[in-house]
Amino acid sequence: MAKITICGAPVLSRGKDKFLKYKGKKLFFCNDLCLKKFEENPQEFIRSKHTQLDQKIIASLLDP
Ligand SMILES: [Zn+2]
Numbered sequence: 857m858a859k860i861t862i863c864g865a866p867v868l869s870r871g872k873d874k875f876l877k878y879k880g881k882k883l884f885f886c887n888d889l890c891l892k893k894f895e896e897n898p899q900e901f902i903r904s905k906h907t908q909l910d911q912k913i914i915a916s917l918l919d920p
Pocket of ligand 1: 862863885886887890906
């Protein structure tokens with residue numbers, strides 16, 4: 857599975873990555889706060905400007 861950095865920030869060193877799985881994709885975050893915000897409202901987070909992903913990936917993460 858390819859690494860996806862949701863924030864556009866570089867993925868941290870191995871073992872220190874902040875990530876979770878969402879809709880079968882492993883999403884990486886810049887920090888705990890970022891991860892927490894996502895957990896509180898994933899759909900809103902994905903639509904926010906904070907998300908720096910390919911449009912195709914964003915589309916696959918959004919609810920239909
Ligand atoms: Zn972030």
